[in-house]
Amino acid sequence: MSKARIKEAFASSKAFIPFITCGFPDVETTIAVVEAAVANGADLIEIGIPFSDPTAEGPVIQGANLVALQGGITTDKVFDCVRVLREEKGIKIPLVFMTYANVVYSYGAEKFMSKCAEIGIDGIILPDLPYEEKGEFDAVCDQYDVALISLIAPTSESRIAMIAADADGFIYVVSSLGVTGTRSEITTDLGSIVAKIREVTDVPCAIGFGISNPEQAKKMAGIADGAIVGSAIIKIIDKYGKDSAGPVGEYVKSMKDAVMQ
Amino acid sequence: MTQSKGRFGVHGGQYIPETLMNAVIELEEAYNHYKNDPEFNRELQELFNEYAGRPSRLYYAEKMTKDLGGAKIYLKREDLNHTGSHKINNVLGQALLAKKMGKTRLIAETGAGQHGVATATAAALLGMECVVFMGEEDTKRQALNVYRMRLLGSEVIPVKSGTATLKDAVSEAMREWTNRIDDTHYCLGSVMGPHPFPTIVRDFQSVISKEIKEQMLEKEGRLPDAVIACVGGGSNAIGTFYNFIEDKDVALIGCEAAGRGIDTFETAATINTGRLGIFHGMKSYFCQDEYGQIAPVYSISAGLDYPGIGPEHANLHDSGRAQYVAITDDEAVDAFEYLSRTEGIIPAIESAHAVAYARKYAPTLSKDKIIVITISGRGDKDCAAIARYRGEDITE
Numbered sequence: 001m002s003k004a005r006i007k008e009a010f011a012s013s014k015a016f017i018p019f020i021t022c023g024f025p026d027v028e029t030t031i032a033v034v035e036a037a038v039a040n041g042a043d044l045i046e047i048g049i050p051f052s053d054p055t056a057e058g059p060v061i062q063g064a065n066l067v068a069l070q071g072g073i074t075t076d077k078v079f080d081c082v083r084v085l086r087e088e089k090g091i092k093i094p095l096v097f098m099t100y101a102n103v104v105y106s107y108g109a110e111k112f113m114s115k116c117a118e119i120g121i122d123g124i125i126l127p128d129l130p131y132e133e134k135g136e137f138d139a140v141c142d143q144y145d146v147a148l149i150s151l152i153a154p155t156s157e158s159r160i161a162m163i164a165a166d167a168d169g170f171i172y173v174v175s176s177l178g179v180t181g182t183r184s185e186i187t188t189d190l191g192s193i194v195a196k197i198r199e200v201t202d203v204p205c206a207i208g209f210g211i212s213n214p215e216q217a218k219k220m221a222g223i224a225d226g227a228i229v230g231s232a233i234i235k236i237i238d239k240y241g242k243d244s245a246g247p248v249g250e251y252v253k254s255m256k257d258a259v260m261q
Numbered sequence: 262m263t264q265s266k267g268r269f270g271v272h273g274g275q276y277i278p279e280t281l282m283n284a285v286i287e288l289e290e291a292y293n294h295y296k297n298d299p300e301f302n303r304e305l306q307e308l309f310n311e312y313a314g315r316p317s318r319l320y321y322a323e324k325m326t327k328d329l330g331g332a333k334i335y336l337k338r339e340d341l342n343h344t345g346s347h348k349i350n351n352v353l354g355q356a357l358l359a360k361k362m363g364k365t366r367l368i369a370e371t372g373a374g375q376h377g378v379a380t381a382t383a384a385a386l387l388g389m390e391c392v393v394f395m396g397e398e399d400t401k402r403q404a405l406n407v408y409r410m411r412l413l414g415s416e417v418i419p420v421k422s423g424t425a426t427l428k429d430a431v432s433e434a435m436r437e438w439t440n441r442i443d444d445t446h447y448c449l450g451s452v453m454g455p456h457p458f459p460t461i462v463r464d465f466q467s468v469i470s471k472e473i474k475e476q477m478l479e480k481e482g483r484l485p486d487a488v489i490a491c492v493g494g495g496s497n498a499i500g501t502f503y504n505f506i507e508d509k510d511v512a513l514i515g516c517e518a519a520g521r522g523i524d525t526f527e528t529a530a531t532i533n534t535g536r537l538g539i540f541h542g543m544k545s546y547f548c549q550d551e552y553g554q555i556a557p558v559y560s561i562s563a564g565l566d567y568p569g570i571g572p573e574h575a576n577l578h579d580s581g582r583a584q585y586v587a588i589t590d591d592e593a594v595d596a597f598e599y600l601s602r603t604e605g606i607i608p609a610i611e612s613a614h615a616v617a618y619a620r621k622y623a624p625t626l627s628k629d630k631i632i633v634i635t636i637s638g639r640g641d642k643d644c645a646a647i648a649r650y651r652g653e654d655i656t657e
Contacts, residue, residue, distance in 0.1 A: 051553075051554065052423065052554040052555045053423060053428065053429070053432050053540065053541075053555050055278075055432045055435050055436060055541070056278050056436075056439070058436075059422075062422055066423075069554065074552050075552045075553075076552075100539075101276055101539040102538045102539045102540050102547075102549070102553040102555075103552065103553045104553075105537075105538060105539050105553065106538055106549065106551075106552060106553025107552065107553065127278050127279075128276045128277060128278060128539070128542075129276060130275060130276070130277060130278070130279050130282050131279070131282070132264070132265050132266065132274075132275055132282070133265050133274055133275060133276055135264075135265065136265075151278070151279045152279060153278070153279040153280040153282075154280070155279075155280050155281075155282075155283050155284070155442060156279060156282070156283070157283060158283075159279075159282065159283065163279070174278075174279065174280060177280060177439060177440050177441070177442065178280075178436070178439050178440035178441075179436045179439060179440070
């Protein structure tokens with residue numbers, strides 16, 4: 001069901017995938033921003049469960065994590081937020097979590113995934129869980145039909161086929177070296193990475209890291225099946241605070257239009 | 262499915278972003294090649310002996326022994342190494358390895374500044390570029406070491422994120438490594454992080470216990486009854502323990518920083534207060550809250566102010582082979598002053614944690630027992646902070 005729902009999100013057109021840190025600056029804003037993103041064409045949403053030490057994030061998302069944690073967000077409160085989105089707000093598109101291995105491990109992987117299944121989370125991205133370590137979470141993810149999303153990086157090279165062959169849900173193609181954050185230019189040869197992935201799987205590929213404007217989004221959608229944007233959205237929420245739903249909605253619309261071109 | 266590598270019991274592994282995986286695989290392959298390469302080992306041995314001043318002395322602390330009235334106490338004098346701590350052992354090994362791998366730039370994290378200074382030193386010696394990440398809080402606590410690193414030609418970047426201490430410096434160094442891999446080696450300073458770092462750092466630090474063993478056999482004709490070292494990430498401790506792990510009669514004792522006490526939140530005693538988790542590339546014990554958020558730990562010692570412990574130590578704890586005790590700030594400061602007055606040796610505040618435990622432990626043993634305390638570093642860097650702790654404001 002979950003994996004089918006993710007596949008469907010990429011089926012009709014190129015996908016636009018916003019990332020939103022849950023609880024930044026508060027849960028009410030997160031709910032309003034997700035609704036606005038969905039109303040304006042988001043195909044799938046990554047919901048970030050804040051972590052104290054997000055080693056794959058640049059300063060923008062690090063800052064959002066800190067504010068959310070200081071505001072009292074917890075894993076259980078994130079689950080409650082998703083429950084509201086699914087049950088009260090009627091959000092139907094796929095939702096995936098993005099967090100760090102310790103958040104899941106500490107909660108208990110089985111308990112965590114069973115909650116995901118219960119509230120309607122379709123997948124999970126753990127940037128500090130490479131291919132070699134995913135065995136630890138694979139079985140329990142399968143058991144609860146939560147896709148464990150694989151990442152492929154510009155440095156993956158000979159590892160691409162191995163990772164892609166085992167991929168689930170969609171493949172998160174990391175556009176650039178370094179951490180998350182907006183970049184003026186993306187220089188990686190993403191076309192050849194996606195081509196190598198295509199040789200072994202038809203699992204959809206979405207490109208993330210560094211994308212902020214419609215022009216970049218359009219280019220990425222030309223190479224892959226979708227574009228993921230995090231830091232640029234977090235910057236909007238940082239600027240507008242509790243009044244972010246409108247500006248995020250407009251931004252999502254402009255990005256969705258760009259990927260559809 | 263490829264198997265997880267670098268396990269010590271359930272601990273260890275490689276929990277890092279995909280972007281870094283080929284870099285750690287390349288490092289592992291290079292290390293496996295060079296560790297058996299006679300030329301590499303000859304060069305490293307020469308650097309150890311001629312540059313770092315090894316072997317370090319095993320000194321009989323006669324006054325301390327008599328004062329405490331129990332076991333005979335030896336001090337393993339890593340504080341006498343060039344740059345003033347055990348950190349140089351690992352850094353010379355890694356810098357030489359990085360150079361052989363064709364890397365031209367070293368990055369490092371540092372807490373007290375000892376590892377940063379050692380890395381800056383090796384970079385200067387081997388003609389490499391060097392950038393050191395240091396928590397902003399620690400740059401204030403250890404201003405002298407910041408100056409030393411800059412003097413040696415390194416760039417020091419104060420890290421403002423999180424608690425602005427050692428864990429944040431590690432996070433920032435990892436972020437920088439994902440940003441620039443081709444020409445850069447991350448010279449990790451402790452037996453932590455993703456495989457192969459815990460193994461590489463342990464191997465380079467194991468010279469400490471190799472020498473203790475030889476020196477003890479020469480001086481006493483037998484092995485010690487216990488070896489004691491302070492533990493943050495655990496590099497001088499694993500160096501002190503490693504060659505005694507199979508000698509079951511030698512007690513292995515690690516001294517963690519309890520800060521203001523293990524019953525407070527202001528502590529960095531991982532084994533005593535932490536639980537199993539995944540962070541900074543490894544599975545091990547970490548100080549964390551019920552949701553797995555890493556705790557903002559505290560110790561007077563910047564070098565022990567870290568919320569985790571190396572995976573091999575976690576496993577030595579699980580198996581019961583090593584014992585990990587917690588020492589408070591107060592006990593460490595007392596020991597800092599005690600060793601200075603008693604033996605004329607000013608230990609690093611980190612090493613003072615080991616001295617503090619020995620002060621409690623030695624009197625419980627009979628006079629025919631022998632214990633070795635590793636003095637991992639010299640305490641000059643700590644004088645201003647300890648003076649402040651005692652209410653005296655001195656300017657360096």
